[in-house]
Amino acid sequence: MRKFLAIYNREVKSYFSSPIAYIIIGLFLLITGVFYYLIVTSFVQYCMRADMQAQYYRMAPPKLNVNVMAIRNLFQNMSLFMSFFLPMITMRLYSDEKKTGTIELLMTSPITNLQSILGKFSAAVTLFLAMLAFTSVYMILLFIYGNPELGPVLTGYLGLFLLGSSYIAFGVFFSTLTDNQIIAAASTFVFILFFWAIGWVSAMVSPGLGHVLSSFSLIEHFEDFAKGVLDTKHIVYYLSFITMGLFLSFVSIESSRWRGR
Amino acid sequence: MIEVQNVTRYFGRVMAVNDVSFEVAKGEILGFLGPNAAGKTTTMRVLTTYLPATKGTAKVAGFDVHDQSMEVRKRIGYLPENPPLYQEMRVRDYLDFVAKIKQVEPKNRKKAVDEALGKTGTTNVGNRVIKTLSKGYKQRVGLAQALVHNPDVLILDEPTVGLDPKQIIEVRELIKSLAGNHTIILSTHILPEVSMTCERVVIIDKGKVVAEDSPDNLTKKLSGSMRFKVVVDAPRDQVEEKLRSLPGVKKVTPANAPGNKKLSTLLVEGQGKEEIRPVLVKSIIENGWNLYELTPEGMSLEDVFLHLTTKEEEPVQ
Ligand SMILES: Nc1ncnc2c1ncn2[C@@H]1O[C@H](COP(=O)(O)OP(=O)(O)OP(=O)(O)O)[C@@H](O)[C@H]1O
Numbered sequence A: 001m002r003k004f005l006a007i008y009n010r011e012v013k014s015y016f017s018s019p020i021a022y023i024i025i026g027l028f029l030l031i032t033g034v035f036y037y038l039i040v041t042s043f044v045q046y047c048m049r050a051d052m053q054a055q056y057y058r059m060a061p062p063k064l065n066v067n068v069m070a071i072r073n074l075f076q077n078m079s080l081f082m083s084f085f086l087p088m089i090t091m092r093l094y095s096d097e098k099k100t101g102t103i104e105l106l107m108t109s110p111i112t113n114l115q116s117i118l119g120k121f122s123a124a125v126t127l128f129l130a131m132l133a134f135t136s137v138y139m140i141l142l143f144i145y146g147n148p149e150l151g152p153v154l155t156g157y158l159g160l161f162l163l164g165s166s167y168i169a170f171g172v173f174f175s176t177l178t179d180n181q182i183i184a185a186a187s188t189f190v191f192i193l194f195f196w197a198i199g200w201v202s203a204m205v206s207p208g209l210g211h212v213l214s215s216f217s218l219i220e221h222f223e224d225f226a227k228g229v230l231d232t233k234h235i236v237y238y239l240s241f242i243t244m245g246l247f248l249s250f251v252s253i254e255s256s257r258w259r260g261r
Numbered sequence B: 001m002i003e004v005q006n007v008t009r010y011f012g013r014v015m016a017v018n019d020v021s022f023e024v025a026k027g028e029i030l031g032f033l034g035p036n037a038a039g040k041t042t043t044m045r046v047l048t049t050y051l052p053a054t055k056g057t058a059k060v061a062g063f064d065v066h067d068q069s070m071e072v073r074k075r076i077g078y079l080p081e082n083p084p085l086y087q088e089m090r091v092r093d094y095l096d097f098v099a100k101i102k103q104v105e106p107k108n109r110k111k112a113v114d115e116a117l118g119k120t121g122t123t124n125v126g127n128r129v130i131k132t133l134s135k136g137y138k139q140r141v142g143l144a145q146a147l148v149h150n151p152d153v154l155i156l157d158e159p160t161v162g163l164d165p166k167q168i169i170e171v172r173e174l175i176k177s178l179a180g181n182h183t184i185i186l187s188t189h190i191l192p193e194v195s196m197t198c199e200r201v202v203i204i205d206k207g208k209v210v211a212e213d214s215p216d217n218l219t220k221k222l223s224g225s226m227r228f229k230v231v232v233d234a235p236r237d238q239v240e241e242k243l244r245s246l247p248g249v250k251k252v253t254p255a256n257a258p259g260n261k262k263l264s265t266l267l268v269e270g271q272g273k274e275e276i277r278p279v280l281v282k283s284i285i286e287n288g289w290n291l292y293e294l295t296p297e298g299m300s301l302e303d304v305f306l307h308l309t310t311k312e313e314e315p316v317q
């Protein structure tokens, strides 16, 4: 535990002592902020138009749901941006150690590969949580000026957390494969896109196969969270995905010892 | 303390280490000598559990490097070829981190870090960010990293690379002072380093051990052929030509005469163990020259090294 913490603390400190963490968080907030603004203003315009129409036809104004029409949309956008920003967080975790040779220190110290993988993974998840925490400002604003339901917001965040952790687990794996950070980030991104695309393809093929494919899709499992539905099936899916990523990292590190690079 | 038995390591089809065996006793300093690509680093990586051996076994402090790697790791300090430094960290924080993962007790950690800084002369840069340090200081921090948990065994891959002459001497003294309590293996290309610091040398070439002995013995063993320094007051070309034509003389190499330009200095090597001094003196006198000096020259470790690693057909038993 102490050694896990040593790795974890070092990684967290190294994130926050370099400008990279701030740039990534800043850009993520900027881009989600832009979409937040667009989504909310169009929702408000839509409401106003609906109100005017209702007055014109002398009907009661319709109840428009901010959860369905704005928040869900925002979560979906965030899940997409994460696939772009999270690989930038994970790319250096092992690649940099391989490049500078510090991996030799780690792998000749009395720490297990599991301790070092979990330490690095948790550090990246911590940075990711900081990113998510900042976006809660947007949600709080909605609560101040409107009355959305709390439930779907919470499940949405849980979904984002699980989805992002899955990205990170595989980001760790891809960074064990190469000493080049750019390659690590790019391959993580392509991998994530692939698991998204499975969802789109599934809509086009036969229903049976489509069902199987969509059950593998990273984003298909996120839909329910965004809607406010909490289903253990989806939680299990993401947890298996995370475990898989970390397990592959372990195998990759072990086998690189045999190969010698 | 360290036993290496028939270790072989392939990288794909390249054989980096070929059936290497040697032992190091507790408290001993072993020099690991060899030209580039000889397999020094690879052997050390096997010993430090970083790389598994393809064949053979190695034990450190009685623990197998493969089956009991965690036990081995607790007992070794390792300075790899490139010091494993986190460039963005401060020296003290870095050493503190290393102490943590090397299982130094929290209450002893600060003391351990201070001692490592002191021993390597890096106390004054303790608060600097590593990437701002000069190469030599980075090397010292690398050394501090290997020492911080006061390990039984030190494995140092070219520890004095990049240091200034004064610091080289200091590090050698440091290494010597560590012997006794610590068992040390150090690799190097620098031959005087071995004769100055090591009690025993293993010379390795193309993955194979070609010699193993004390530096003195190695030099003695190999100085089988006789070599003399000759100083004569005559033009160097003439002397060289004359001496070369003598029976029993294998090689004449001109060496620069210091100071006096009238004197020529030459190194004359005899064939085998045949005594050539009388022949040399006679010939010089007959030519009407004056002999100023005739001294035997032992083979330096440098020569031994070149001899061993360039001529394979003359192995040393
Ligand atoms: N990771 C690796 N992958 C492939 N080949 C390797 C690897 N590491 C070493 N080798 C090869 O193994 C041989 C021995 O290399 P090694 O680094 O052990 O030599 P060395 O004695 O340390 O040399 P130097 O004095 O240059 O440091 C070389 O031919 C090298 O190319």
Ligand SMILES: [Mg+2]
Binding pocket: B040, B041, B042, B081, B157
């Ligand atoms: Mg080397």
